[in-house]
Amino acid sequence: MNTFFWISYSILWLLVVPLVILNLVLFRQLGIMVMGTARGVNQSGIPVGKKIPEAVTTKLQGTEWSTSELMGMPSLMLFGSPTCKECADILPDFKRIAEKNNVKPVLLLFSSVDLASDYIRKIAYEDEVLIVSSEFANHLDVQVTPYAYAVDTNGVIRHKGLVNSREQLEAYAKAARAS
Template sequence: MNTIFWISYISLWILVVPLVILNLVLFRQLGIMVMGTARGVNQSGIPVGKKIPRATTTTLQGAEWSTSELIGTPSIMLFGSPTCKECADILPDFRRIARMNNVKPILLLFSSVDLASDYVRKMAYDDEVLIASSEFANHLDVQVTPYAYAVDLNGVIRHKGLVNSREQLEAYAIASRAS
C-alpha cells in the first residue's frame, strides 16, 4: 500500500506542475488576444507621458521618415502586419476614426516593401504607410501587433498598447488630441 501511495503521489505531481504552467500561459494568451490587457505587453513600449524618441524608417515609396515629423499633429501610430488578422479587421476603422477625430493615421507594417504594397492595395488603404524594421520597432519598444501609440501634437505619448477594437481606436484618437 505504501509503495502504491508514493507512486500515485509522484505521478499526480508530475501531471499537476505542467498543467499549472499551461494554464498560466493560456491565461496570458487570453488576455493578449481577447481582452488586450496582458500586463507584460502593455507595460512594454515607451511610457505614457514621455516624448516619443527620435527614430527613422522608410515610407512605402522609399523616402526617409522620422518620428520628429509627428510634432505639430496629433497622430495614431498603428503597428501591424499583412499576416495579422486583427490588423486587417481594424484597419478600415483606423482610417475612419482618425479622420473623424482630426488625427493623423500612421500605419507601420512589419513587412517587406513588396508585401506591404500588395497589402495596402488589397485593403484600399491610401494614408501614410511606413515599413517598420526590427531596429525601428526595437527603438520604440514594439513587439506585437496590432500595437498603437497615441501621440499628441507635442510628440508626447498619451496612450499605448494593444488595440483590437473600434472602441480602443476611439480612445487612442481622443487621447492623441489631449495635451
C-alpha cells in the same frame, strides 16, 4: 498491504502536484494567447508619459520619414503586418476612427515594400504608409502587432499597447487628444 497502499498513495501525490502546477502554467499561457491579456507585452514599449524618441524609417514610396513629423498634431501610430489577422480586422476602422477624433493616422507595416504595396492596394488604404525596419522597431521597442502608440501634440506617449478591437482604437485616439 498497508505498506503498499501508503507507497502508492505517496507516489500519486508526487505526480499530482507537478501536474497541477503544469496545468496552471498552461492555462496562464492560454489566457495570454487567446484572451489578449498579455500584460508583459503591454509593459513593453516606450513608457507612457515619455516623449517618443527620434527615429527614422522610410515611406512606402521610398522617402524618409521621422518621428519628429508627429509634433504639432495628436497622432495614432498603428504597427501592423500584412500577415496579421487582427490587423486586417481593425484596419478598416483605423482611418475612420482617427479622422473622427481629429488625430493623424500613422500606419507602420512590418513588411517588404512589395508585400506592403500589394496589401495596401488590396485593402484600398489611401493614406501614408511607413515600412518598419528592425532597427526602427527596436528603437521604438515594438515587437508585436497590432501595437499602437497614442502620441499627443508635444510628442508625448499618452497610451500604448496591443490593439485588438475598434473600442481599443477609439480609446487610443481619445488618449492622443487628451493632452
